[in-house]
Amino acid sequence: MKTVEYCTDTPVTRVGDIQVTSLLDGWLSLDGGAMYGIVPKTLWEKQLPGDGLNRVRMAMRPLLVRTPTHTLVVESGIGQAILPDLHERYGIERTGPTLDELVAAQGVDPSSVDTVACTHLHWDHSGGLCKLDGAEYVPSFPKAMYVVQKGEWEIAANPSNLHKASYAPESLKPIEKRGQLRTIKGGGEIVPGVSFDFTGGHTENHAVIWFESNGEYGVFFGDLVPTISHVPTAWISAYDINAGGSYEAREALYPKVLERNARCFFYHEPEYPVGRLVKDGRKIRGEPIPRQDRA
Numbered sequence: 001m002k003t004v005e006y007c008t009d010t011p012v013t014r015v016g017d018i019q020v021t022s023l024l025d026g027w028l029s030l031d032g033g034a035m036y037g038i039v040p041k042t043l044w045e046k047q048l049p050g051d052g053l054n055r056v057r058m059a060m061r062p063l064l065v066r067t068p069t070h071t072l073v074v075e076s077g078i079g080q081a082i083l084p085d086l087h088e089r090y091g092i093e094r095t096g097p098t099l100d101e102l103v104a105a106q107g108v109d110p111s112s113v114d115t116v117a118c119t120h121l122h123w124d125h126s127g128g129l130c131k132l133d134g135a136e137y138v139p140s141f142p143k144a145m146y147v148v149q150k151g152e153w154e155i156a157a158n159p160s161n162l163h164k165a166s167y168a169p170e171s172l173k174p175i176e177k178r179g180q181l182r183t184i185k186g187g188g189e190i191v192p193g194v195s196f197d198f199t200g201g202h203t204e205n206h207a208v209i210w211f212e213s214n215g216e217y218g219v220f221f222g223d224l225v226p227t228i229s230h231v232p233t234a235w236i237s238a239y240d241i242n243a244g245g246s247y248e249a250r251e252a253l254y255p256k257v258l259e260r261n262a263r264c265f266f267y268h269e270p271e272y273p274v275g276r277l278v279k280d281g282r283k284i285r286g287e288p289i290p291r292q293d294r295a
């Protein structure tokens with residue numbers, strides 16, 4: 001069985017004049033069968049072996065993105081979202097700093113972050129958008145605009161029974177209350193060089209995020225492709241609300257990623273936070289980008 005070499009540092013990748021730092025909020029362990037959907041264990045355990053409870057241990061890697069004109073954070077980890085019972089069930093490992101502290105550790109003043117964007121608002125991606133100040137949540141970045149898909153916000157702020165287990169609305173609402181929410185419907189520019197590409201699939205309103213500078217490209221997959229082992233088109237998580245939609249979104253997105261030779265950022269990837277897509281005959285797989293080739 002493969003030994004997983006967990007990446008615990010914060011690699012920096014360049015996309016033209018854009019500098020992308022993969023941060024680390026913590027870890028969670030999700031059922032391998034759920035994480036790999038229809039893919040049999042005999043296949044997925046060669047990529048990411050499960051623990052004694054058949055769970056695969058995955059990272060949460062928000063991005064700190066510095067463009068020539070803006071300072072952004074993409075995705076947020078679980079942060080201090082209060083999730084009764086879930087910490088044990090999902091093997092959540094995080095006792096460390098809040099997202100603003102992770103950003104400060106990179107030499108960036110949290111109050112200089114002007115934009116925060118999310119692919120979707122499930123609690124493992126949005127729990128750190130706000131942090132606790134006493135018993136009250138306040139935005140982790142006091143001067144930032146938080147940019148999310150309109151439909152995603154509507155579901156997250158007021159989840160139905162179907163969605164209740166996936167969102168932590170109390171840790172999101174202060175963003176709107178303080179006038180820091182900006183919603184976009186579908187594709188569109190977040191700031192110059194950074195844009196949404198709507199996919200659906202994982203959630204009804206999931207969108208991946210592109211970086212573009214001086215003819216170079218990067219793409220942050222969110223949960224459309226959570227780890228590098230999920231790149232093959234049919235390796236779709238059972239957490240996706242619409243697996244067929246994810247398949248179609250990947251079929252539409254991958255040719256663009258290949259053509260642009262985009263650097264790919266994997267939010268839940270335990271070993272290789274940055275990679276690229278490679279075409280092998282008719283199949284597409286993920287390949288890590290070695291450290292020396294990223295900067």
Ligand SMILES: [Zn+2]
Nearest residue numbers: 122124125223
């Ligand atoms: Zn996730």
